[in-house]
Amino acid sequence: MTVTNMSQNQDSDQYDGRFAMSPGRQTRTLSRERILQAAVRLVDEQGLEALSMRRLGQELGVQAMSLYNHVPSKAALLYGILERVLSEMNPLYGPDADWRERLRAGMGAFRQVGLAHPRVFALNTRPWPGAASQRAKEDMQTLSDAGFPPKQSVFAFYALVSYVVGFVSRETATLMRDPAELSEGLLAVPLELVAARQELHDKFASVAADNDEAFELGLEAMLDGLELLRRRSET
Amino acid sequence: MTVTNMSQNQDSDQYDGRFAMSPGRQTRTLSRERILQAAVRLVDEQGLEALSMRRLGQELGVQAMSLYNHVPSKAALLYGILERVLSEMNPLYGPDADWRERLRAGMGAFRQVGLAHPRVFALNTRPWPGAASQRAKEDMQTLSDAGFPPKQSVFAFYALVSYVVGFVSRETATLMRDPAELSEGLLAVPLELVAARQELHDKFASVAADNDEAFELGLEAMLDGLELLRRRSET
DNA sequence: ACCTGAACACCGTTCAAGT
DNA sequence: ACCTGAACACCGTTCAAGT
Numbered sequence: 001m002t003v004t005n006m007s008q009n010q011d012s013d014q015y016d017g018r019f020a021m022s023p024g025r026q027t028r029t030l031s032r033e034r035i036l037q038a039a040v041r042l043v044d045e046q047g048l049e050a051l052s053m054r055r056l057g058q059e060l061g062v063q064a065m066s067l068y069n070h071v072p073s074k075a076a077l078l079y080g081i082l083e084r085v086l087s088e089m090n091p092l093y094g095p096d097a098d099w100r101e102r103l104r105a106g107m108g109a110f111r112q113v114g115l116a117h118p119r120v121f122a123l124n125t126r127p128w129p130g131a132a133s134q135r136a137k138e139d140m141q142t143l144s145d146a147g148f149p150p151k152q153s154v155f156a157f158y159a160l161v162s163y164v165v166g167f168v169s170r171e172t173a174t175l176m177r178d179p180a181e182l183s184e185g186l187l188a189v190p191l192e193l194v195a196a197r198q199e200l201h202d203k204f205a206s207v208a209a210d211n212d213e214a215f216e217l218g219l220e221a222m223l224d225g226l227e228l229l230r231r232r233s234e235t
Numbered sequence: 236m237t238v239t240n241m242s243q244n245q246d247s248d249q250y251d252g253r254f255a256m257s258p259g260r261q262t263r264t265l266s267r268e269r270i271l272q273a274a275v276r277l278v279d280e281q282g283l284e285a286l287s288m289r290r291l292g293q294e295l296g297v298q299a300m301s302l303y304n305h306v307p308s309k310a311a312l313l314y315g316i317l318e319r320v321l322s323e324m325n326p327l328y329g330p331d332a333d334w335r336e337r338l339r340a341g342m343g344a345f346r347q348v349g350l351a352h353p354r355v356f357a358l359n360t361r362p363w364p365g366a367a368s369q370r371a372k373e374d375m376q377t378l379s380d381a382g383f384p385p386k387q388s389v390f391a392f393y394a395l396v397s398y399v400v401g402f403v404s405r406e407t408a409t410l411m412r413d414p415a416e417l418s419e420g421l422l423a424v425p426l427e428l429v430a431a432r433q434e435l436h437d438k439f440a441s442v443a444a445d446n447d448e449a450f451e452l453g454l455e456a457m458l459d460g461l462e463l464l465r466r467r468s469e470t
Numbered sequence: 471a472c473c474t475g476a477a478c479a480c481c482g483t484t485c486a487a488g489t
Numbered sequence: 490a491c492c493t494g495a496a497c498a499c500c501g502t503t504c505a506a507g508t
Contacts, residue, residue, distance in 0.1 A: 158449050
């Protein structure tokens with residue numbers, strides 16, 4: 001508001017502009033990495049609706065337009081977020097695990113990243129980025145090695161991954177939904193329906209609670225079903 | 236701008252405002268029903284991103300703000316769209332169909348509405364509206380009648396519906412995606428990844444094509460797995 | 471009761487300009 | 490090479506005003 005010149009001499013010791021930098025924390029220089037990191041944090045904390053270029057810039061102590069020097073568009077940013085999050089997948093199984101153990105681990109790892117980043121999970125309808133499609137290839141290979149014919153290896157993988165995607169998308173959607181939001185917020189579900197759902201939920205109170213158990217039941221059922229299929233196609 | 240009184244007499248015969256009404260087709264009066272109908276059509280044709288209050292108003296030959304006389308918010312509008320589309324579900328099975336046939340029909344009907352309205356399907360992470368949650372109850376009852384213990388009836392239903400949701404959301408997402416959009420449009424998938432995917436797709440060319448077959452394989456596997464479970468819990 | 475126009479506080483992105 | 494400010498063409502929604 002007062003003097004604005006003398007920008008390039010730094011003889012004054014009190015201020016070098018570093019500290020006067022507005023609410024955001026602009027200390028290190030901007031980079032794709034730093035932007036994605038901040039974006040994931042913002043979405044984790046405030047949800048996808050809260051992510052705008054302006055808001056993200058602010059978070060990084062920078063003008064919105066500066067982001068475009070490192071990221072071509074918001075769409076690319078979203079894709080980068082998905083990529084970053086899915087690359088956290090880390091299925092654990094021993095070297096001599098059978099196909100069921102391997103696929104169980106793979107699907108479990110996928111669910112875990114969903115639970116770790118529930119508000120990011122909605123992005124998963126995009127084509128899978130590198131890390132995830134690498135995982136897909138591995139799993140299909142596992143199925144193939146286990147004796148599934150080529151076509152069935154693909155279909156069996158689709159079957160498992162469809163189940164997990166569906167399960168986790170319901171799970172994360174409910175995790176993110178506080179009851180208040182249900183009736184008036186983003187969703188605007190009519191009130192009588194909220195009541196009806198409440199009733200249905202009370203009815204199965206303890207039941208609906210245990211997502212882990214529900215997840216495993218479905219996963220094991222699918223694995224059992226696929227095992228039947230595998231045996232049937234063994235010569 | 237000129238005279239503004241004489242509002243309640245209607246002696247002028249030339250114009251009653253009906254024909255001077257701007258590009259849109261404002262013939263019948265506005266109503267929630269008419270709005271939802273236009274909204275579904277707009278989303279079916281142009282996608283969810285194209286649906287804005289202003290655009291929808293224009294489609295109906297009316298100012299955006301007029302919509303708020305019949306619909307409380309855009310969120311409510313979206314929910315209405317989902318409701319309307321999901322109410323099209325119509326599973327067909329004979330009166331003496333067993334649980335597998337019933338569930339197969341139920342899940343098939345769900346997939347069909349997804350295929351009929353691929354661009355609407357993304358809304359399905361919202362809590363299910365009346366028609367769909369009625370269907371859910373029916374299916375859980377079927378499972379219960381077939382001998383599944385109460386808890387397993389719920390979980391088995393979740394398992395099936397999770398599979399279908401996951402499958403159809405991948406299916407509709409790919410249906411909606413033209414290759415051009417992949418690399419530059421909304422998705423902004425990096426080019427080398429597009430190539431990699433192309434390669435993977437070519438590898439399984441004829442395979443990936445047949446979604447119907449893939450869907451049935453997974454569904455039957457799940458049903459088989461659940462049948463094993465059911466038999467196991469029959470005393 | 472229903473429709474409108476102007477306004478508010480936002481968006482993503484382009485572009486010319488600064489350093 | 491990277492950052493900025495102003496501008497453009499949009500958003501959803503409030504509110505006072507018209508009929």
